[in-house]
Amino acid sequence: MLPKVLLFLLNIFLFLQSRVEGPQTALENEDSTRDVVYGPQPQPPSRKLLSEETKPTASVIGRPSGKLPEASRILNTILSNYDHKLRPGIGEKPTVVTVEVSVNSLGPLSILDMEYTIDIIFLQTWYDERLRYNDTFETLVLNGNVVSQLWIPDTFFRNSKRTQEHEITMPNQMVRIHKDGKVLYTIRMTIEAGCSLQMFKFPMDSHSCPLSFSSFSYPKSDMIYKWDNFKLEINEKNSWKLFQFDFTGVSNKTETISTPAGEFMVMMFFFNVSRRFSFVAFHNYVPSSVTTMLSWVSFWIKKESAPARTSLGITSVLTMTTLGTFSRKNFPRVSYITALDFYIAICFIFCFCALVEFAALNFLTYNQKKAHASPKLRHPPLCSRAHAHTCARARAHARQQQEASVCEIVTSEGNDGEEHLSSSAQRPPSPGIPQGPCNMCIRCCDECNKGFKKYFCMIPDCEGSTWQQGCLCIHIYRLDDYSRVLFPVSFFFFNMLYWLVCLNL
Structure with missing residues (x-):
């Protein structure tokens, strides 16, 4: 009996325990299906707050969300009877389009292709x-999707080669419609436009690169462009890529061109740039000048060292040829000579x-040595005792002729127009002229032809004044001495004249 009573009580205890733990187990099973949240657990809201939040009110349901339906109604109303294929004021008056340009970046400017790149925001306003x-x-304010539903001016850039409209993340276009009918259309584009460069003064050149635009189909009687007080916003601190150039300013111009389709108004604005001289000077002018000066080192080398002087001269000429070719490597193939080409050509002439x-020095000195080695002088004939004094004077004169050299005389034309070459001749010494080799040459010139004024004195020990009786005495052996002064002075005056002309034009 007692075991049955105990069993009955145990069942009652288990039943009551299951009734108490049942809802808690179910709640734990439900929480286990949710995400695990670290940190303090949020407190469950009270029933009163939950009921107040979830209970819908009539004011929220009946109230419109902002002014969106009103804006949609206005847009649908003005576009309901709108024909975007016809321009405003057609048949009554021309459409006036006001233009404004904002430049984001300018450059690079390609010299070889004669074009430049510009990134702009183009703004057009009309009524x-x-x-x-x-x-x-x-x-x-409407985005680019509504542009196709409105009339937009058919503006195109006349000197553009390639044009890109930006479409990331959406087409970079915007339309703003004012209540008085004023329309503002904005678009961003990158243009590669042609720029005709005049390279006469290269590398001291300055250029004006234009950007011209007009209507493609509407002549001047239908569409008129005008500047908004020439508003051209330029942000130089932006991504400028001019590299070899400096931006010097901007200007504008308006003109009318005549075509078979009518007269069109063309708007142009110019970007003025000037070249940075330091880059070209370092790569062209400095090497050319140094190579020219290097060729003058041969004037201080002995004339007997023919291999050294020849190799130095040939190396200088070939270097100038290479520099001239290198300067034209990244240069447009223009048909005229630039300032840099002229400078390199003069440096080449100096080296040559x-x-x-x-x-010339080697040739003249070699011929003179050959003449001294085998002189061809006529010996005076044998004379009798009666003429002994005359023969002695003839022998002395022959020895004097042997010591002197042959004078090289410049050719000249006689009275009959024929050219004559003078040869050495003997002339008795004049009483008023001091004796010496230079005077022998002067007498030689005077005897051969009175019209000769210049000659070369090829006597090694010729001494005397430079000007003697109107003749210029040039010593062949001193040709290097003359060149040491003549070449640097000539190059200095050439540079002075060159830079004065190039920098002032």
Whole structure:
């Protein structure tokens, strides 16, 4: 009996325990299906707050969300009877389009292709009476998707080669409609435009790169462009890529061109740039000048060292040829000579003349030594005792002729127009002229032809004044001494004249 009573009590205890733990187990099973949240657990809201939040009110349901339906109604109203294929004021008056340009970046400027790249925001403003509305909204700002539903000026850039419209993340276009019918259309684009460069003064050149635009189909009688007080916003601190150039300013111009389709108004604005001289000077002018001066070193080398002087002269000429070719490597193939080409050509002439100077010196001195080695002088004939004094004077005169050299006389034309070459002749010494080799040459010139004024004195020990009786005495052996002064002085005066002309033009 007792075991049955105990069993009955145990069942009652288990039943009551299951009734108490049942709801808690179910709540724990429900929480286990949710995400695990770290940190303090949020407190469950009270029933009163939950009921107040979840209970819908009539004011929320019946109230419109902002002014969106009103703006949609205005836009649908003005576009309901709008024909975007016709311009404003058609048949009555021309459409006036006001233009404004904002430059984001300018450059690079390609010299070889004669074009430049520009990134701009192009703004056009006009009035369209069909878009007027009367409401509290001052303006309606629309994105690029609505552009196709409005009339937009067919403006195109006349000197553009390639044009890109930006479309990331959406087409970079915007339309703003004012309540009085004023329309503002803005678009961002990158243009690669042609720029005709005049390279006469290269590398001291300055250029004006234009950007011209006009209507493609509407002549001047239908569409008129005008500047908004020439508003051209330029942010130089932005991504400028001019590299070799400096921006010096901007200007504008308006003109009318005649075509078979009518007269069109063309608007142009110019970006003025000037070249940075330091880059070209370091790569062209400095090497050319140094190479020219290097060729003058041969004037201080002995004339007997023919291999050294020849190799130096040839190296200088070839270096100038290479520099001239290198300067044209990244240069447009223009048909005229630039300032840099002229400078390199003069430097080439200086180097070539330095090489020719040694060739002339070597040729003249070699011929003179050959003449001294085998002189062809006529010996005086044998004389009798009666003429002994005359023969002695003839022998002395022959010895004097042997010591002197042959005078090289410049050719000249006689009275009959024929050219004559003078040869050495003997002339008895004049009583008023001091004796010496230079005077022998002067007498030689005077005897051969009175019209000769210049000659070369090829006597090694010739001494005397430079000007003697109107003749210029040039010593062949002193040709290097003359060149040491003549070449640097000539190059200095050339540079002075060159830079004065190039920098002032």
